[in-house]
Amino acid sequence: MSRIYEALQKAESDRKAGLLDREPQAEDQPFSPSLETTPEYEVAPALPADAAIHSASPQPRRASRSESGSATPALSLNDVPRHVWTPTYSQLPALLERGPAVEQFRSLRSRIYELRDIKPLKSILISSGLPQEGKSFVATNLAISLARHKNSKVLLIDGDMRRYTLHQLLGCQPHPGLADYLSGKAEMVEVMQRAEEPRAADRVRSAILPNLTFIAGGNGGDKAADLSGNPRFGELIRAASPYFDWIIIDSSPVLPVSDAVNLARACDGVLLVARGGVTKFQVAQKAQIQLKASNILGFVLNAVETQPQVGTYYGYDADKE
C-alpha cells in the first residue's frame, strides 16, 4: 500500500478515535515557513488508468485549425499583455529563494520529470475530491517550481471558473480569463498575461516570473459546467502546447461538480491532491474513480506536518536551479 493511502487511513482512524472530532478548516493550518508547519508533498503511484494519454509531441509553429474550422493564430509570447503582478509571498513559498517548501516542490517536480521520461507529459490538471484541499496552492507553487528549472516556459491556467483564486496568489487581474475564451468572447492571446519585468535586483523573481504565462479564471458563474465541456479548451491546450514546456491547470473539486472531469479529457495527466489530516480515504478513492477515464499520475499529499529530513533541506542553494 502506498504512503498516501497509509497516511489517509491513519487520519481516518484518528478521526474515528475522536482525535479529530470535526472537519478541520483551512485556517487550522496556515502556511508558515517554520519547521513545525512545513507542508510535505508526495506523489504516489496511482491505480492504472484506462485512457490513452493525449500526445504531447511537438507541433509545428503555424496556425492551427479548430474543430469549428476557424484558424487559431500562431502565438508570440511577446504579444501577450504584461501587467504588474504583486505575488502573495506567504502563499507562494516556491517563489522564495530557498527553504523547505522550495525543496518539497522541487522533489514533486523531479517526480513529474521522471513520469515524463516514461510517457509524453506536458499538460497536467490539478484536482481533488473536495474544496479546500490545496489544489490552487499546489498548482501555483508547482508551476513556479517548474518555471525556475532550466528556464522552462510554463503556462498556468485557472480552470476553476467558479471559485477562481490564482490571480489573488499572483496578485493580478482575474479578467479576461478562461471563461471569456471558452465562451468565444476573447482569443487565446487576449486572455493570457505575463508579469512586467521585475526589478533586476529582485534575483529570484527575475529568474522565474518571465517564464510564467497565466490565464486567469474569468467568471464562469453558473455556466462553468457547460464552458468546461466546450471543445475550445482542447483547442487552447493544443494551440498553446508548442510554446510551453509545461501547462498546469488548476480546477474545481471533482465530487461536487463535473468541470474538472471535463477539462481533464484534454490534458495529458491529472495530479490529485489530498490534504493530510483532512482528506478522508474514501474521498480520495472517489475522486480517483471520477477521473478514471484520465491518466492519473498520482496523489500529492499536501500540508503534512512532519519535520523535513535534514539532508534534503540544509545546503540547498537556489542558484543551482
Ligand SMILES: Nc1ncnc2c1ncn2[C@@H]1O[C@H](COP(=O)(O)OP(=O)(O)OP(=O)(O)O)[C@@H](O)[C@H]1O
Ligand atoms: N501546504 C499548505 N500549507 C499551508 N496552507 C495551505 C497549504 N495548502 C493549502 N493551504 C491553504 O489552505 C487554503 C485552501 O487552499 P486552496 O485554495 O489551495 O484549496 P483548493 O483545494 O484550491 O480550494 P477550492 O476547492 O475552494 O478551490 C488556502 O488558504 C491555502 O493557502
Ligand SMILES: [Mg+2]
Ligand atoms: Mg482552488
